Amino acid sequence: MKKTLLTTAILASFAAPAFAEVAIDRTDDIEQIKIIGTKTDSRATAGSSAVIDEEQMRIEVPSDINQLMKTIPGVYVREEDGQGLRPNIGIRAATAGRVSKVTLLEDGVMVAPAPYSNPAAYYFPTTFRMSSIEVLKGAPLLRYGPQTTGGVLNLVTTPVPEQFGGQVLTEFGENSSRDIHAHVGGTKGQWGFLLETVQRSSDGFKDIDRSSRDAGFDIEDYVAKLKWTGDRQSLLAKVQYSEEISNETYLGLTDSDFEKDENRRYGLSEIDQMDNSHKGYSLNYAFEASDNLTLNILGYYNDFARNWFKLDGGNAYVNAANNGDEDALAILHGAMDETGLNYKNNNRAYESKGIEANAQFTLANHTLELGARDHSDEMDRFQPVSVYDQVNGSLVFQNTVMPTGSNNRLEGADALSVWLTDEWRVSDALMVNVALRYEDVESYRYQFADTARSELDSARSNDSSEWLPGASFTYDVNDNWQVLAGVHKGFSPLGGGAKENQEPETSTNYEAGVRYNQGALFVEAVGFYSDFNDTTQQCSIANPCDNGAESGNYVLGESVVRGLEFQASNTFEAGSFLIPVDVTYTYTKGEISEDNLNNLDGDELADIPQNTFSMRVALDNQNGWINYIVAKYADEMCVSTGCNRTDSQFDRTESVFVTDFVSRYEMNNNMAVYFKVENLFDQQQIVARSPHGARPNKPQTASFGVEYTF
Template structure:
């Protein structure tokens, strides 16, 4: 790596490339910045940058997003090594994403960002991602692992996912992508923007609707959704400074449920839904605001300041069928009859999962180049609040229909306030020690104060029970790359991992911490090959418990600390483009092996050495193949495999089939044909061979991936 690449860090967008891992910024980004386009908040850059960082990473670039026309973030991230997906609804509405040692329950153990700003509803006190940005409106998706992720947080064990929205165009222009498919599915992404002098703007929207692929017993109601998403950007650029304002609003109504199926019913029809779940529905609304200011203090220093606020409220009205499904799986005929609607049942409880979140903060960051060092120093003050008020409606099932009975006002765990204040500091040094050796030193400090007040009366007229927690953690890390020659590079790193303990923690509770290692080699010479080994040693591995993702001990709130554990494995990726006459054949292959086990007996929780951890598959794989013709008629195949996973810790010690999900192999086909320079039509077949498996057993029973789905679309630029 040449020293000249380090200097590019000084013109990285908004100065957010903060370690030596980020020193190699894309040439195109540098050119745009020289034109005073200070907008897109990247943490990596391009695919080429990802292949030079002193930490493993990946970029799903705009080309891949355009080709696959995917609305499901799960399917996109399955093409990234080291990423684990536990599907839930088959449509990607509420993803469960894990990275390496960070298991995937509600994506609560990874740091989620949009344009460099944390996007989970409450990243510190309740990071479960019941809100997730629309993948269909993203321009690029970045995944950062290893020691460089210490710049970002608060989750620093597994990885960071940064989703980059549509940038303001250089010239007045726009684009519409419209797709229609089976199950009455309609997806539209449209934007228009441009610049006039020092000012720029962008108007961006996504409109999606579907009837869903499941059929509800004895009901005319569909199992689909309606989504509206709007994004506005306004920018101003001066000689040495810039300002960017961003406003986002979205709302969703989805007839989704926590109810899965018994294994016997799944085998007969995986796309069935029990009539008990007929009235289940999620409604939510998200508002996001950010204001970013940058100032080139000197030719070698840049200051950036970001103020942000996210507001999210939702009500997931749903029933729990877990006890009936478990009993029916065990052979209880009455439980099965209640699920089938042939037996009456009383006191069926439907909870309003009614919660309101606010997260807001201010971040300051200074990037300075001194000799062979690129220093990055920053601070962030962040606040989370959560108001949970969840009344319960009681119904009876009579002759297969639901009949309203009464309302139970919320108390206890259904009626509580939570809050948190986090102050964070970081310093990173990218030191170009020689022409071939790049060393990255990182130090992060987290000071987190949380509280929970839980009320015993619905109107909160009596002070509730109170608990609080204070956590202070220093998180060091170091990584390096060394160029053996023009083609071969070695890299390695070690860093301390941290996961906040959440708003329900008491003063004696301790956060999850780990020591994380990675080492490997890269080859870049026409072919790109990368092989990495990783290992995470946990002092106190913990699961985050929720109704959507119960812990291994059955808890649906708080955390379940299993103790010392080790997650280790291998990641391999290969990329190449072959040329044959009029054809271009791009090939990309990824494979991940993971071994995740308890490493020491824990007599308190009852887990034992050798127990497999939950939600981490042993084998995952993806392959993307293209057949591109000079005429522009291009065809692609995307194949994805994920091994079976444990539903709870120690499933390898349990012969029950209900302790595992099933392995699944899915192939997607895409064909694109240009009608003109502005217009392209495309055909997509998701799950070409219609392979449906039990990809999840939480929440509440066996759940399938999406069946074969055919769609057609038009992409038009103007």
């Protein structure tokens, strides 16, 4: 898409940190751009929302984003590697595969590798360095995008300290795991800085047949921030770099082998390895033009490169073995030789860049925002295939096949987004929020017939635009009761594989609920309903579409997702102990709503558990010692649409119930120690069958940590 100079002028005339309900204390905290703010703020928004605050992050010391997401109502997780390296997170009607249907942000900046053309989150920010996590659902999410059906997930990083200081956290655990999180920074006069790193390593919890190679990972992550604050204005520069090497595979297990040893890995996957690096740059300027007008501008650039070298087509052996093919099982076990095994260099480079502009101003009882974003992203796929034979249980290299066609292609998108929001205080009791968003997306794909890219194999493009209106309100019935409701149009871009006449996924989304708040007691129940005109799947090897496609898009047809979210929290007292309790529950029903060529009315959608539940209970002696239990349950899920019409166990995952335990002791004002056991009762189930076979959650794992603050 070629933008005119007029577009650039529009963007430059405003200025935008990434959010509408930006929880910024004027210009002092632009490095922590929040969409909600505090946990208290989340319980008053005109849309259901949740905040995992700094206290919960500090106590749980989470390294796996999946485990945090399980404590938020309306959020679904499909685990894959058991360690949270490649999360699959869905929100309400937005499916879980690679977080591709959720708007993923870090401090307000889109961090999916290519949010419009290839949104699958093969890169996910390191959870260890986050200070809080925010999830926003309902009509207010129209302020963000591009994914505007289910929700927004914003990861809030460590802030620049007001005084010089820092922290070093070191954790050691089973499987030779080691985690270090260290940061130092401070503010003097107009200048502030932060230097931060996370270093993670583990041997993993799986054992590879006939191999001394571990199934673990090594991760390095570095962040630097420099902030200047002047008279009514501020500027923040942020630089991030990370790299990961993980011996991860797409190859799972047959059900019979899973039953014998959940943590086994076949020797065919011995040489599989992910190697990636990510660079992120952003520059954020804020100007308080007057008491009623704030202008912001945010420029960003992300570069992500990855090569996941792994067995291609392993699902054929697993599926055949599950259906009784003894030869396929023998090949998986290394007991039978096999020729022509393809190991693909899933080598891709991503680039994402843009500029956002926003003006926030107050007019009488209205707080309005007007902004725009000019964005472009691209994915370059060049994937040679190495051919191996399995001989006497060992892999023997044969030759390399250079890529053509779908393994040698460029995909990209250019997008212009414009938004207008109004938070209208109608009365002391009634708050109305209205939003209007416009998305104009042009995407393309070029497949090449030769490695020099001098000859095209095929080409396709798509141009789509949508107006997305929404409205919501909260009404305070009295000091304790509040009602909320909203409706908005949702949108999901098709991606770089879209053909000319394809229409993007759109939906009409409703929610309504009640809140009760009295002292420490909070209760919320929200019903939601999403009606899709054309439910669309993004196809990949990790998440094949229902038609078997591993690239492009697949349209399921009309569908409906409806459900109920419930959460409650209270703090009880028992002598000198405080006992905070938090409970969440979600019921969801997602199904095809009209017969079509591929599906029937009533076919259940994939990756949506009908029931999820969590409970967090703490025992705090108010003298530095706190014990913390987190219990999480999720129903089985369909692997593909329509599993409710079959009796095959291979069409479903298994329900899973996991309990984690943390005991933390504050030795003094500067030092704390903690002991943590994940999956306390060692409950492992088949939590995923994609990609390529049965996959377990993490087994019982103990770790010990020391936190020193200065």
